[in-house]
Amino acid sequence: MENAGFLLAAFSIVWAVLFGYVLVLLNKQKKLQQEIVSLKEALKEKKG
Amino acid sequence: MKRYLLLALSFTLMVVSLYFVFVWVPTERMMGIVQRIFYLMVPTGWLTLLSFLIVFIGSILYLVKREEKWDILAYCSGEIGLVFTTLALITGSIWAKPIWGVWWDWGTPRLTSTLVLWFIYLAYFLVRSFASEPSRGARFAAVVGIVGFVDIPIVILSTTLWQGMHPPPLIFQEAGLDPRMMLTLQVSLIAYTVLFVILLIARVLLKNSEVDIRYLKEG
Numbered sequence: 001m002e003n004a005g006f007l008l009a010a011f012s013i014v015w016a017v018l019f020g021y022v023l024v025l026l027n028k029q030k031k032l033q034q035e036i037v038s039l040k041e042a043l044k045e046k047k048g
Numbered sequence: 049m050k051r052y053l054l055l056a057l058s059f060t061l062m063v064v065s066l067y068f069v070f071v072w073v074p075t076e077r078m079m080g081i082v083q084r085i086f087y088l089m090v091p092t093g094w095l096t097l098l099s100f101l102i103v104f105i106g107s108i109l110y111l112v113k114r115e116e117k118w119d120i121l122a123y124c125s126g127e128i129g130l131v132f133t134t135l136a137l138i139t140g141s142i143w144a145k146p147i148w149g150v151w152w153d154w155g156t157p158r159l160t161s162t163l164v165l166w167f168i169y170l171a172y173f174l175v176r177s178f179a180s181e182p183s184r185g186a187r188f189a190a191v192v193g194i195v196g197f198v199d200i201p202i203v204i205l206s207t208t209l210w211q212g213m214h215p216p217p218l219i220f221q222e223a224g225l226d227p228r229m230m231l232t233l234q235v236s237l238i239a240y241t242v243l244f245v246i247l248l249i250a251r252v253l254l255k256n257s258e259v260d261i262r263y264l265k266e267g
Contacts, residue, residue: 003082003146010085010142014092014135018243021131025250032257039264 051249058246061239068232076229085143087232091240092136096162097200098244099129100169100193104200107193110186116259119186122193124251126172128244133166157206161199168196182262 069087076083106122109115140159141151154160172192179185225233 002080006082006142006146007084010088010139013138013142014088017131017135017138021128021247025247025254028254028258032254032261035261039261 054242054246054249058239058242061235061242065232065236065239068235073228073232074226079147082143082146085139087236089136089139089143090233091237092132092139093162094237095132095240095244096129096136096165097203098241099125099132100165100197100200102248103129103169103172103193104197107190110190111194116186119190120252120255120259122190123176123186124248124255126169126189126193128247128251130166130169130173132244133162133169137162137166158203161203161206165196165199165203168192168199172196 065087069084073084073087075081102125103122106118106125110118110122137159140162144153144159145151152159172189175188175192176182176185179188
């Protein structure tokens, strides 16, 4: 099991980076949803 | 429904791939257990090339047709490509240390040309951010996306033309790889490609929403 640390490090880094990227996308989606809500409210105020 | 099927397929393939890599595949005699990084390094390298091929095609179509959907496709593929290029460089470096005794070797063209590719596609995004308006940035980025693609054949041919410390591309010759290793590699390639497709679809949908909201705000 010599050098197993390198193998574990490679897989851990790849999955951490991919997981991080998915979190970034989810965060963007959350911000977009907030913007949609504020746009809807602004539209309501304009109509009202 | 199709999206859930794709997610289920990706999850299943990834579990099978990890089982093969950590349990089923035999350990290579010369390199030992660290050779298994290869099942991560090759898919990330392949997805680097695939994503920048999509950037190249999307950029050409955007410049020819001037339809924003092509720029969005190129942008999203470039972003995911940058992530996978980073991962290819990191896994390559982690593999190099126990095998070559160094984290990095500037005399190996595969490594250097991949790093150049990383910088080219970083420039692809920098050009956009410095442009005065989005459509101008998209045009400049498309030119970088097309010109930058010149580096792709260099990356592919580097191990054949100027090998350096990197091994020649023996893996695609039947005699070069144990059948179980070949199957593990193929499953890993498919698993990570399906993951790439999912990420690309999600990113394009998100980018479309960003663009729609921008237009709504601009009135």
